[in-house]
Amino acid sequence: MPFSADAIAAQQVQERLKSIHQLVQDIEKKRHASEQGINNLQKAQDAQDDKNSHTQMKLKNLYKSAINQAEQEEESIRAALQKIAEIRNIRNERRIQARNAGNKESIRQGAWMKMLSHSAQTLPLFVGKINEKPPALCGAIPAHSFYVAKVGDMVAALVKVTEGEENWILAEVVSYNQHTNKYEVDDILEEQNEKGRHCLSKRRVVPLPLMRANPETDPSALFPQGTIVMALFPQTSCFYKAIVNKPPATHMEDYEILFEDQTYQEGYSPPLLVAQRYVISVKQKQKS
Structure with a gap:
């Protein structure tokens, strides 16, 4: 057998x-x-x-x-x-x-959030040899323009939420078509239904880091204080524009992030912690 x-x-x-x-x-x-x-x-x-x-x-x-x-x-x-x-x-x-x-296993949102947190904490740490520089997709270092995310990789994807409104969401790569340069991705919170799958051009998909950067050995591989970024808002699956208030000081720490929020007088939320895996370069929304 x-x-x-x-x-x-x-x-x-x-x-x-x-x-x-x-x-x-x-x-x-x-x-x-x-x-x-x-x-x-x-x-x-x-x-x-x-x-x-x-x-x-x-x-x-x-x-x-x-x-x-x-x-x-x-x-x-x-x-x-x-x-x-x-x-x-x-x-x-x-x-x-x-x-x-x-x-497909049905997973509640609370369980998904715990899994995402664990995934970020256990993301491999880059430990280079002498004079070895961090590679692409380590910390804040973006992917090369020719890079194609692998099936199963987590990405930030710009999708239509309602007519005329688009959001950057956390998604998983289902496939990539070399001829059309388009990805099929699943919204991680909506993968159980057909509405959670999106076909997107490559410029609407941003691969997430595959390794964490060590601030003590490779500080240049992290976003410095004051950098405008996109970050995953805690306990959600959406990326929003934000500012780095404080980068990690050790490889076990997260970024301290200030999200744009007009309900506060300063125009930003109080500092919130976001893991390296979910902080990426800011992207302008583009039409397909």
Whole structure:
């Protein structure tokens, strides 16, 4: 009897979880070796009482050893992170397959909001190597003009709400037609009915970040204070024009955002927290 798609996906996930378990054990061993190497280096430096060639050579070798041990630990950590990314992809692909087969799960708005928050918090953090710059779709860095969002990716989409009125909404990519340069997207809160699907030109779709930027190492990959942006209003699925009041200070923090709101004397709402994933460059509304 052939295995079901769910069984195959579950097996693939289990294989990667087993690899992660082994990698975590390997990381612990390499971290211990790395710490020991640094301690040996520190002791040698503290005991240094002259600068003869033998002492200098010993220190040089200890430095090389410490660097090599740190690089090995880094390699194992990156391998574990890659396995985690593969698990996310497997689960997302299975969800898309189920949706295409017509097996849509009815999810209440409150549950959707929690899922969106969790998705933003667990978005992979870009940790570059020495002199490596953050790529496109990391933090505030936009996608290249030729980029096409993948099926299942979250995007901001400009859709008609009523006659003469358009809004930027949070949507999921269903397909992309290379010949017409048009996307099919589902409104994440309306995907259960036909009205939630939209066919849009590429300029009406903005891919959301695929990685978070670390303010401590890559501050240039974040919108600075005072930048006009589009941001997802908390507990809704709509993007609105806003101003960055305060960018994240650490990789665990969110933006502090001021939304345009004429009900306040200043013309802006009080500061609200919005995750990196849901803050993008402002776009002008355009006709199809």
